[in-house]
Amino acid sequence: xxxxxxxxxxxxxxxxxxxxxxxxxxxxxxxxxxxxxxxxxxxxxxxxxxxxxxxxxxxxxxxxxxxxxxxxxxxxxxxxxxxxxxxxxxxxxxx
Amino acid sequence: xxxxxxxxxxxxxxxxxxxxxxxxxxxxxxxxxxxxxxxxxxxxxxxxxxxxxxxxxxxxxxxxxxxxxxxxxxxxxxxxxxxxxxxxxxxxxxx
Amino acid sequence: xxxxxxxxxxxxxxxxxxxxxxxxxxxxxxxxxxxxxxxxxxxxxxxxxxxxxxxxxxxxxxxxxxxxxxxxxxxxxxxxxxxxxxxxxxxxxxx
Amino acid sequence: xxxxxxxxxxxxxxxxxxxxxxxxxxxxxxxxxxxxxxxxxxxxxxxxxxxxxxxxxxxxxxxxxxxxxxxxxxxxxxxxxxxxxxxxxxxxxxx
Amino acid sequence: xxxxxxxxxxxxxxxxxxxxxxxxxxxxxxxxxxxxxxxxxxxxxxxxxxxxxxxxxxxxxxxxxxxxxxxxxxxxxxxxxxxxxxxxxxxxxxx
Amino acid sequence: xxxxxxxxxxxxxxxxxxxxxxxxxxxxxxxxxxxxxxxxxxxxxxxxxxxxxxxxxxxxxxxxxxxxxxxxxxxxxxxxxxxxxxxxxxxxxxx
Amino acid sequence: xxxxxxxxxxxxxxxxxxxxxxxxxxxxxxxxxxxxxxxxxxxxxxxxxxxxxxxxxxxxxxxxxxxxxxxxxxxxxxxxxxxxxxxxxxxxxxx
Numbered sequence: 213x214x215x216x217x218x219x220x221x222x223x224x225x226x227x228x229x230x231x232x233x234x235x236x237x238x239x240x241x242x243x244x245x246x247x248x249x250x251x252x253x254x255x256x257x258x259x260x261x262x263x264x265x266x267x268x269x270x271x272x273x274x275x276x277x278x279x280x281x282x283x284x285x286x287x288x289x290x291x292x293x294x295x296x297x298x299x300x301x302x303x304x305x306x307x
Numbered sequence: 308x309x310x311x312x313x314x315x316x317x318x319x320x321x322x323x324x325x326x327x328x329x330x331x332x333x334x335x336x337x338x339x340x341x342x343x344x345x346x347x348x349x350x351x352x353x354x355x356x357x358x359x360x361x362x363x364x365x366x367x368x369x370x371x372x373x374x375x376x377x378x379x380x381x382x383x384x385x386x387x388x389x390x391x392x393x394x395x396x397x398x399x400x401x402x
Numbered sequence: 403x404x405x406x407x408x409x410x411x412x413x414x415x416x417x418x419x420x421x422x423x424x425x426x427x428x429x430x431x432x433x434x435x436x437x438x439x440x441x442x443x444x445x446x447x448x449x450x451x452x453x454x455x456x457x458x459x460x461x462x463x464x465x466x467x468x469x470x471x472x473x474x475x476x477x478x479x480x481x482x483x484x485x486x487x488x489x490x491x492x493x494x495x496x497x
Numbered sequence: 498x499x500x501x502x503x504x505x506x507x508x509x510x511x512x513x514x515x516x517x518x519x520x521x522x523x524x525x526x527x528x529x530x531x532x533x534x535x536x537x538x539x540x541x542x543x544x545x546x547x548x549x550x551x552x553x554x555x556x557x558x559x560x561x562x563x564x565x566x567x568x569x570x571x572x573x574x575x576x577x578x579x580x581x582x583x584x585x586x587x588x589x590x591x592x
Numbered sequence: 593x594x595x596x597x598x599x600x601x602x603x604x605x606x607x608x609x610x611x612x613x614x615x616x617x618x619x620x621x622x623x624x625x626x627x628x629x630x631x632x633x634x635x636x637x638x639x640x641x642x643x644x645x646x647x648x649x650x651x652x653x654x655x656x657x658x659x660x661x662x663x664x665x666x667x668x669x670x671x672x673x674x675x676x677x678x679x680x681x682x683x684x685x686x687x
Numbered sequence: 688x689x690x691x692x693x694x695x696x697x698x699x700x701x702x703x704x705x706x707x708x709x710x711x712x713x714x715x716x717x718x719x720x721x722x723x724x725x726x727x728x729x730x731x732x733x734x735x736x737x738x739x740x741x742x743x744x745x746x747x748x749x750x751x752x753x754x755x756x757x758x759x760x761x762x763x764x765x766x767x768x769x770x771x772x773x774x775x776x777x778x779x780x781x782x
Numbered sequence: 783x784x785x786x787x788x789x790x791x792x793x794x795x796x797x798x799x800x801x802x803x804x805x806x807x808x809x810x811x812x813x814x815x816x817x818x819x820x821x822x823x824x825x826x827x828x829x830x831x832x833x834x835x836x837x838x839x840x841x842x843x844x845x846x847x848x849x850x851x852x853x854x855x856x857x858x859x860x861x862x863x864x865x866x867x868x869x870x871x872x873x874x875x876x877x
Binding site: 215262 | 342356357358360361362363365366373375394395397398399400401402
Binding site: 689694698732760771 | 832848
């Protein structure tokens with residue numbers, strides 16, 4: 213069972229905080245708006261503009277992302293926790 | 308008797324919560340904005356942009372959807388409960 | 403004497419609540435935003451976009467509609483009560 | 498001396514309330530937003546969109562209109578009272 | 593020394609209230625939003641839309657206008673008082 | 688060392704108030720929103736619209752401008768005070 | 783490990799305040815909205831308009847920028863502090 217996000221939404225699996233202890237991206241405690249890390253597991257087809265043209269997604273399945281903590285809706289599928297959010301809530305791709 | 312939604316609206320039949328006990332999508336109690344599950348029973352023709360072009364619907368009749376609980380208007384047709392909402396209130400399609 | 407609505411407005415005759423006792427659409431008391439039923443008696447020519455193109459109306463005279471109770475302006479013409487509202491205040495067409 | 502309204506504005510002469518006693522349009526006291534009746538005495542050239550195209554006026558001089566009471570600016574020209582309002586404040590044309 | 597207004601702005605010389613005693617336009621004391629009278633002494637080139645097209649001005653130098661009292665910025669040039677406002681604050685042209 | 692403003696921003700050098708005693712533009716104390724005078728020392732390339740077209744700047748380096756006091760950000764470059772503001776905060780060009 | 787910003791976002795390395803003592807740009811204490819200085823270390827592909835056209839970035843990697851202090855999200859990558867912000871939060875490029 214899976215969930216196909218609509219339009220410019222993505223389905224994200226949150227990455228465990230413990231994986232950050234070995235270097236990489238750390239969110240400082242003093243940060244005003246703390247971002248979180250996750251993995252894209254499904255992407256929508258993209259936003260459709262007023263003139264009917266499709267704006268393709270910049271993200272793809274498998275992308276490791278940094279996203280704003282105030283975006284997204286929690287959902288549990290087959291016992292796993294996911295987040296559904298709009299691509300615009302994503303700050304960047306970890307490479 | 309039925310209801311044909313206007314523009315980018317859809318008619319949704321809420322799916323009973325009890326059907327979720329056998330695996331699948333569960334909305335955690337700790338979720339900030341809890342989504343709900345439903346089945347699309349009718350779709351509008353789509354939104355019409357400022358230049359007169361039609362933006363077709365991404366959803367179709369029969370789609371099993373996850374939608375935001377704060378969207379939609381309750382209505383009872385022939386004794387059954389439905390919700391009328393805009394496609395934009397739909398988070399994704401359950402597959 | 404009649405009233406021709408401007409742009410994307412329609413003139414609606416409210417349908418009596420008593421006509422709903424024989425099945426059909428019933429608005430539950432628990433509904434957050436209760437819609438109402440009506441009959442379209444006149445429609446405008448449609449909204450005109452910024453580039454001058456006309457967006458034609460999806461509704462036509464005679465349509466039985468469900469509309470949001472918070473839309474529309476009451477008016478009395480030749481002793482009868484009507485409502486003037488924008489097409490966007492209409493949720494769907496009863497068929 | 499006269500006033501030529503700019504863009505999508507119109508100049509309206511308010512119609513006396515007493516003319517409504519012989520049938521026609523009556524605004525009920527219970528109406529939430531009471532519209533008023535008037536006669537169009539001058540119209541602007543129309544709104545100009547972002548791409549420079551002119552959106553022509555749907556109203557013309559002589560039209561008998563119903564308009565929202567919360568729109569418009571009072572002005573007195575050569576001793577007569579008028580209202581300047583945008584076409585969008587007009588609900589419909591009385592025919 | 594003069595001031596060339598930018599974009600869709602105009603430079604306006606306020607017309608003295610005393611000139612209104614011999615007929616013409618009078619603003620009633622009961623008016624909710626009282627307009628004022630003025631003469632256009634300079635006009636900008638016009639607003640530029642998102643696609644780069646210029647929306648030409650409807651007003652020209654010498655036009656006698658009625659404008660909303662809540663628009664505009666006072667400025668004194670070579671000892672004379674003027675107002676800088678956007679064309680959209682102008683209700684109509686006195687003819 | 689200099690600063691190149693981004694998009695539709697300009698860099699402005701404030702003009703000393705004392706230069707206004709010999710005629711020219713004076714801002715009355717009674718003005719609701721007092722504008723200030725300045726000289727354009729750098730201009731951006733212009734705003735880019737949604738369709739990718741560039742909207743060129745109306746202002747150029749050397750222009751003497753009147754701008755709204757509530758716009759702009761103070762910055763000191765090589766010991767001199769400047770303001771960075773959007774072209775839309777500029778009321779007009781002094782000629 | 784690095785971060786590729788999405789759309790019109792950039793990754794910025796804050797420039798130490800001490801580097802400003804030898805001339806250059808100084809933000810006065812009296813400034814209402816104090817800007818900060820930084821260096822662009824990564825840029826997104828640019829914003830995508832409603833019609834699907836890409837609006838390219840005006841900034842490039844290596845640009846020394848002045849940005850609004852109220853924009854951006856703090857993030858730590860491989861032990862270094864960065865800011866993710868939209869290009870629109872950038873006031874200008876130091877040259």
